[in-house]
Amino acid sequence: MDAYRRYYVPCHAGWVGPTVLLCIYGFCSMMRPIEPFVTVFLTGTYKNLTTEQVTSQVIPVWTYSRAVLLVPVLLITDFLRYKPVIVLQSLTYVTAECCML
Structure with a gap:
């Protein structure tokens, strides 16, 4: 013991x-519970895109651009020791949500 x-x-x-x-x-x-509604939002009167444009042009670029940005974000996160990156990410999420209202 x-x-x-x-x-x-x-x-x-x-x-x-x-x-x-x-x-x-x-x-x-x-x-992100809002993601299933992104296509409906983009095809609505506000953005006025077709469903084909959203599925063939917007979503693939969005997905691959996020995947490419993961590498530098991972390196920056390791270099800065997580805490500043988490605080910055939290602030940007709050700012983005406030701007969407």
């Missing part, structure tokens, strides 16, 4: 706690 206590690291003192918090934050930030 003594050997176990000597090597035991509580979750908050090791890497498990921050990793779990980052995973929960990542899951919550990627929850």
